[in-house]
Amino acid sequence: MIDILVPYFNTLGFIPVTDDKYKELNIAPDLVVEKDSAIKAVVIRETVDSLPTTLIQRFSQSNRIPNKILELYFSFPSKPTRKILTDCKEFFVGILYLDAQNNIQIYAEPRQIKGKRAIKAIPNTQIFFSSRQVLDERLEGENLVQYLRESLKVPIFAMLVENDAQFSSDIHKLWEVICRCMDNCTYALVILSGEHRAIIDKETKRILEKYGPEEILFYVKNDKQTKEAWSNLLIEATNNGVRYYEYFDKKDFNMKLNLRLLKIIKELHEENSVPFLVGD
Numbered sequence: 325m326i327d328i329l330v331p332y333f334n335t336l337g338f339i340p341v342t343d344d345k346y347k348e349l350n351i352a353p354d355l356v357v358e359k360d361s362a363i364k365a366v367v368i369r370e371t372v373d374s375l376p377t378t379l380i381q382r383f384s385q386s387n388r389i390p391n392k393i394l395e396l397y398f399s400f401p402s403k404p405t406r407k408i409l410t411d412c413k414e415f416f417v418g419i420l421y422l423d424a425q426n427n428i429q430i431y432a433e434p435r436q437i438k439g440k441r442a443i444k445a446i447p448n449t450q451i452f453f454s455s456r457q458v459l460d461e462r463l464e465g466e467n468l469v470q471y472l473r474e475s476l477k478v479p480i481f482a483m484l485v486e487n488d489a490q491f492s493s494d495i496h497k498l499w500e501v502i503c504r505c506m507d508n509c510t511y512a513l514v515i516l517s518g519e520h521r522a523i524i525d526k527e528t529k530r531i532l533e534k535y536g537p538e539e540i541l542f543y544v545k546n547d548k549q550t551k552e553a554w555s556n557l558l559i560e561a562t563n564n565g566v567r568y569y570e571y572f573d574k575k576d577f578n579m580k581l582n583l584r585l586l587k588i589i590k591e592l593h594e595e596n597s598v599p600f601l602v603g604d
Contacts, residue, residue, distance in 0.1 A: 325368045325399055326355055329420070332428045333357040338364060350386045351379070363389065366397045366420065372404040377411050384415035386437065394437040403431070446592045448479045451541070452506045454527040455515035457486055461543070461577045465513060468582060478589050483509050495523070502527060506534065511588065513581075514568075517545035520553040528557055532564045541584050542568035543577060 330340060338357035349356075353365040367383065369375060375398065383396055398404075398412060399420040409431055412419050416435030423429050451469060455462045462484070469482040483505050485491055490501050502523075506512065512531040516524070531540060542561060544550060551558070561568055571577040593600040 325401060325422075328422065328426065328428065329355055329366060329368075329399060330357075333364065338362075349383075351383045361391060362393050362395070364395045364397060366399050368399050369404075370401065372400045372402050372408070372421075375404065375408045375411070380411050380415050380417055384417050384435075388437055392438075395434045396437070397434060403429075444596055444598050446479055446596045446598055448481065449511070449588075449592060450481045450483045450509040452483045452509040452512040452531070453485075453515075454512060454524060454531060456517065456521060456524065457484075459515065459517060460574050461515050461517060461545075461571075464574050464578050465515070465581055468578060468585065472582075472585055472589065476589060478592065480585070480589065480592075482513075498523075499526075503530070506530065511535070511539050511541060513541040513543075515543050515545075515577075516554045516557070517550055518553070519549065525557055529560070532561060532566065537565040537567070540566050541581065542566055543581065544568050544570050546570040546572050 333340075333355075336359070338359040341356050341358045349365055351367055354368040355366040357364050357366075365386075380398070383398075386394065386396060388394070395418060397418040397420050398408075400408075401422055403409075403421045403423075404419065409419060413432045417432075418434030419431035420428055421431065453462060453465060466482040466484060469480055472478065473480050485498070485502050485505050488501055488505055490497075490504075492498055492501065506527075512535050514528050514531060516528075540561075544554065544558065558568060569580050571580055590600055592598075
C-alpha cells in the first residue's frame with residue numbers, strides 16, 4: 325500500500341519525512357508526508373473489516389504541531405465497512421482506500437489540526453564580568469546591562485561571581501566558582517584598570533582560550549599605570565585577534581560599552597528572527 329501512497333502524495337507536492345520527526349502523533353504512522361506547513365499522517369490497515377473505535381479516537385487526539393496543519397488518515401486496501409467509515413467520520417479522521425482500478429479514493433476529508441504558532445524568543449544571554457570587584461566601571465557595566473534588559477525587553481544578564489550563591493573568598497574555591505560561572509556565559513566583559521592582579525590575569529587568559537574574539541568585550545583604562553601593568557596581557561589579547569578599547573573615565577566607558585551591547589542585542593534579535601523593537 326505504501327508503494328501506491330507515496331507516488332500519490334508526490335503528485336500533490338508532498339514528500340515523505342521520517343516517522344519519528346513528529347512526536348505529537350498518538351499512534352506511530354506508517355507514512356508521514358509534508359508540504360510547506362501541511363502534514364499528512366497515514367496509518368495503513370491490512371484489513372477492511374475491523375478497526376477499534378478506541379484506536380480511531382486515540383489517533384484523532386494527536387497533539388497540535390507548532391506552525392503546522394495536521395491531517396490524519398487511515399488507509400485500506402479496499403473500501404472498509406460502513407461502521408469504520410462512520411466511526412472515522414465521527415472523529416474527523418480521513419479514509420484512503422483503493423478502488424477496483426487500484427486508484428486511491430478519499431471517503432472523508434479529515435479535520436485540519438492547526439498547531440499554534442511557535443513564539444520565537446531570544447534565549448537568556450549572560451555576560452561574564454572580569455575585573456576588580458571594587459571598581460566603578462564594574463558597577464556601571466552591571467547597571468547598564470540591567471537598564472538595557474528592562475528597557476529593551478531582552479534577556480541579557482551580568483554574571484558577577486560575587487553574586488553567585490557559592491561565592492567564596494577562599495582562592496581555591498573561588499576559581500572553581502569562576503570557571504563554572506564563565507562556562508554558563510555566552511560573552512565575557514574584561515575591564516582592566518590600575519595595578520596588575522593575578523586572579524584577573526588568570527581569568528582573562530581563560531577567557532581568551534574559551535571565547536571567540538567577537539564574544540569578548542575588552543576595555544582598558546587609558547592611563548600609564550594600567551597600560552604598563554597589563555602590557556603583556558594586552559599583547560596576548562591582540563595576538564588572539566581580540567580588539568580592546570581604551571576609555572578615559574566612567575562616562576566614556578558607559579558610552580563605549582553601551583554601543584557594543586546594543587550591537588550584541590541587535591545580533592541576538594537577528595539570529596533568533598525576533599523583531600528588534602525599542603522599548604518605551
